[in-house]
Amino acid sequence: MTMRPIDFPVELDGSDGEGGGxxxxxxxxxxxxxxxxLSITKIRARRPKPGLMRQHLACVQAARDVCGATVEGDVLGSTSLQFTPGPVKAGRYGFAIASAGSCMLLLQTLLPALLLADDASEIELSGGTHNPMAPPFHFIEQTLAPLVTRLGGRxxxxxxxxxxxPAGGGSVLARITPGPLVPFDLMERGAALDRAALCLAPALARNVAQRELETLASLLGWPQEQLQLLPARQNEGPGNALMARLAYEHVTELITVIGEKSVPAESVAHSLVDEVRRYLVHTAPVGEHLADQLALLMALACWKSGRPAAFACTxxxxxxxxxxxxIERFLMPLRIEIDPAQVLRITP
Known part of the structure; x- marks a missing residue:
């Protein structure tokens, strides 16, 4: 990775905008x-429990280990943090969140830097893999990862x-291969290739998954061959994730609803169908959850290459x-503009 001399700190107010992690x-x-x-104050100020929770502290500690940073304020509940980085080091790492906190958000913290590192990295992650308020494993695997490949990494x-x-205990192995990142425009979905409904329901009665899939198929008119019950591993769960995969020539959208205790299977399916229909009403390729994650990676590709890019969002x-x-605070003079047609345009 090309390094720049340490400059004055970037100061962030954690209460700005949506005010979250x-x-x-x-x-x-x-x-x-x-x-x-980095100097950040008022961390997660807009959340019911402000400050660093376990999953946020795990992100800080993982970033510290990957670049040998000096850190102040890295304790549970802290609302301010000073983070002075050192050179990013590719390698093999293992990070655990001692709760159901999302290990996919921890991966989200490390992925951009390791995509620009000097060599490949391997990370073993443990914690939550399918969380209601975070991108689930299958979304990262099927929606984001193919776009990482298209950018030039892997x-x-x-x-x-x-x-x-609430148990957590999930386990994920991530292999990150850097490459020269080259931006691209993503304005169309392209031809429809495939669609499928996937259900994870480990340690739950089998009829829960069956009812979810049958309700979804009935509401969307999808045939039986497009329904799939994913196998559970030994001593896994309990848990439930109902997913709809919509694959197109240029993008794959994976929409997920996490089932909760006392919520009927039919209600879970109805919630997912509502989200699928909202996506299908649009023609833009990038769903609103993907837009948030793609913005950073695409901006880095623009920043490194000096080329502009744009993508259309639902x-x-x-x-x-x-x-x-x-992103704009760190990558100046790069600019990100969002036009009325919900197209995100990045100019380095």
Whole structure:
């Protein structure tokens, strides 16, 4: 990775925008990449329990280990943090979240920097893999990872064990292969290739998954061959994730609803169908959850290559707008504009 001299700190207000943990995760990632110190206050100020929770502290500690950073404020509940990075080091790492906190968000923190490292890395992650408020494993694997490949890097994932709330205990192996990142425009979905409904329901009665899949098929008119019950591993669960995969020539969208205790299987299916229909109403390729994650990787590709890029979104959330604002703070003079047609345009 090309290093820049340590400059004055980038100061972030954790209460800006949507005021959640993404400000912290993106700040850590870009601090490692640009080698600029990060100073963040009011961490997660807009959340019911502000400050660093276990999963956020795990992200800080993992970033520290990957680049040998000096850190102040890295304790549970802290609302301020000073992070002074050192050079990013590719290698083999293992990180655990001692709860059901999302290990996929921890991966999200490290992925951008390791995609720009000097060699490949392998990370063993444990914690939550399918969380209601975080991108689940299958979304990262089937939606984000193919776009990483198209950018010029590679993200290979292996799900060893599912981890659901509240027990956690999931296990994921991630292999990150860097490469020269080259941006591209993503304005169309392209031809429809495939669609499928997938259900994870380890340690639950088999009829739960069957009812979810049958309800979804009935509402969307999907045939039996497009329904799939994913196998459970020994001593895995309990947990439930119902997913719809919509594969196109240029993008794959994976929409997930996490089942919760006392919520009927039919209600889970109805919730997923509503989200699928909302996506199908649009023609833009990038769903609102993908937009947030793609913005950072595409911006890095633009920043490194000096080339512009654009992608069309089905929606722009406050989460995405906040993330773009953090990106601009670190990668100046790069600019990110969102036009009224919900196209995100990046100019280096």
């Amino acid at each position: 993404q400000i912290l995760r993106t700040g850590l990632a870009l601090s490692m990449i640009t080698q600029r110190p 993200l290979d994932l292996e799900l060893r064990r599912c981890g659901f709330y 929606g722009i959330t406050p989460h995405t707008r906040t993330n773009c604002a953090v």
